[in-house]
Amino acid sequence: MESPRLEASGAEIAETLGAWIHNPGPLYSKLASKIEEAIDRGDLTPGTRLPPERSLALALQISRTTVVTAYAELRDRGRVERKQGSGTWIRHHEHGKPAPYANDEALDSIARNPMMRSATPDGSPSTVDFTVSLQASVGPLIREAMTEAASKVEPLALQSGYQPRGLAILRQSVAKYIESTTGMRTSEEEILITTGAQQAIWLLGQVYAPFGENVILENPSYPGAIDAFRMLRARVQPLPADRERLRVEVLEELIETNHPRLVFVAPTCQAPTGTVMSEADRETLVELVDAHQVTLIEDQTMLPLLIDDGRPAPTALAAISDSAPVITIGSFSKLFWPGLRVGWIRAPRTLTTHLSQFKAVNDMGSSLLSQLITVQLLERADRMRDIRCTEIASCLDHLEAAFTEFLPGWSWNRPAGGLSFWARLPHGNAERFAQFALLHGVNVVAGNSLTVDGTCDDYVRLQFVQNRETLALGVRRLARAWRTFEAQLPDPPARASSE
Incomplete structure (x- = not known):
């Protein structure tokens, strides 16, 4: 059964367009452009039938010919379609494009x-x-881990193989790993295993910014994060970083201006600059997201690759405040091997449960064989x-x-x-x-x-x-x-x- 259609009257269109006649250009072009602006704003939605030319001409007090020409221009721009005996309808601006290829901005970003x-x-x-x-250089250790993991495959094969939260033994190992590297006490229930940090970013974006919300992202940044948020149609706002540091002092104005749902940073060995955020800047950053209750994602993927120069280990952002909404993500791609495709999210149990439901729809769970190998690799992490x-x-x-x-x-x-x-x-x-x-x-x-x-x-x-x-x-x-x-x-x- 066909979905019900909306209809806009001439009076409604006139009210929506406002003082359109004062814009520069030919009358028909001004009318077409103003209707197009209303479509882009969402005031006129796809699937809405526009009023007949004569009806709109009367409402706007212009000639019918002007409306006919304006509708023709909108058809040329691909914004409306004429259906014989049914009138003029607003098209979706991506009508006729396969859904996976509809987000041209994101695809351009991915191409780069x-x-x-x-x-x-x-x-x-x-x-x-x-x-x-x-x-x-790590090939021999990976071979050792794979050999040991092979002995544990047979009992695992007796199970269904679908574990969206991740293998319990790996979640326990990741919780211990986080405690040993950051000092943050972490339970198995606070860990969700993902297919690399890329999926972690994607899942969090789907939960927090699925409807074009603002996301603040350090700039420059990890290209996978830029692509993920753009593909989700988030409006990405840059938080500038230079060769010395992330410009944390700019963040408060960005938050107050943009009201973001997420802030994403990698404070340790930031990619691509390689910088480490100072303790003072870490505290300022967490205080800001705490005060505004904006969710902060800390990417710790590069943390294990911090060269030991004698200084104290940097403080994890989630360890600075109990009330700040900080989520931590990481991956073993850089420490072990990208081909493993094993990452993780550390978050409150209620959130990891919710995210696991999203993940179940996404991929039914990450590879258990890769997870078994990662358990063995974590025993060799040092x-x-x-x-x-x-x-x-x-x-x-x-x-x-x-x-x-x-x-x-x-x-x-x-x-x-x-x-x-x-x-x-x-x-x-x-x-x-x-x-x-x-x-x-x-x-x-x-x-x-x-x-x-x-x-x-x-x-x-x-x-x-x-x-x-x-x-x-x-x-x-x-x-x-x-x-x-x-x-x-x-x-x-x-x-x-x-x-």
Whole structure:
């Protein structure tokens, strides 16, 4: 049975449009544009039948020809459709587009996401790829964990295999892991296992911002978070970060202006800047979300990759206040291996229960085999972390030495850990330079693809955990690409000293 249709009278349209006649342009075009604005505002909804031309002309005190021409223009713009014998109807602006492809802004963002495109577009194995990091050093420990996990598969196979909350033994292990790394007492019931941190972000976005609500996201940020919130049609507001710190002092005005449902930050080894939020800024951040009762998501994915430099471990945001609505997420992709696809959410039990229901609809539960392997890997977490951090520090040393030798005009701050090296060009556009770099056999990510608002267009990001020879070769190629690129630039304007 066809859904009931709405009908708008000429008087209702006249009231909705207001003083439209004073706008510039031909009368029919002004009318068409004003009706289109009303559709975009939601004052006129898809499926509504517009009044007959004569009826609307009388209500607006204009000629019928003007209304006929305005309706024709709206048809040309795809905003209405004419049905023989039935009148003129407002179309949904995405009518005729397959639903998965309807969100063009999100798809454009995903197309720029380095994780969503081929690492080497030309298929050349000789391209040095700085868009991803290597983790070959942990292979032997993963093999050990898989061997031990195999002995536990048979009893697990007697069960249905559908466990949306995650394996109980893994939730217990993750709770202990969180306590050991952050000091936060955590119970199994407060843990939901997800298919990586990406699914954790997606699930939380579906619960907190499913209807186009405002979300505040650090800028630049993890591209997967930008894509997830955009695909959910959230209105993403940037909280600026520079090479030194997240600009926490800007947050209060953003909250008061935008009334967000969520704030998303990664305060430890922030990607891509590699910074660690100070204790003072952490306290300010939590006080703000507590005062406004805005839910804060802390992404701890990079926490285990913080290089030990003798300073105290940073305080988890959820540990600062009992009343602040803070949710913690994490993933074992960076510590262990991205192919595991195992992440987690730490939240109050009522919320993890609710999220598990969403997850059941989404995927019926994450892979139990990956979860079994992760249980075994968590028993080796300290060894794994030592290997990874030693590897990260060594790669950073070699990369910085190569940059100092071959690209002395570039600027950067040494990251505190993580996998990203955030470097600023002396001048020029990073997106254009990345194309030059690829022609010279090296693949980097332009900074603007990691932002909400297209800023940071003079930065590039390198995933720097590579073998020593690859690092040296890649930077030499970058230097050659830079010389070629710089030669075709006009004289650079003076650059502001502030970051």
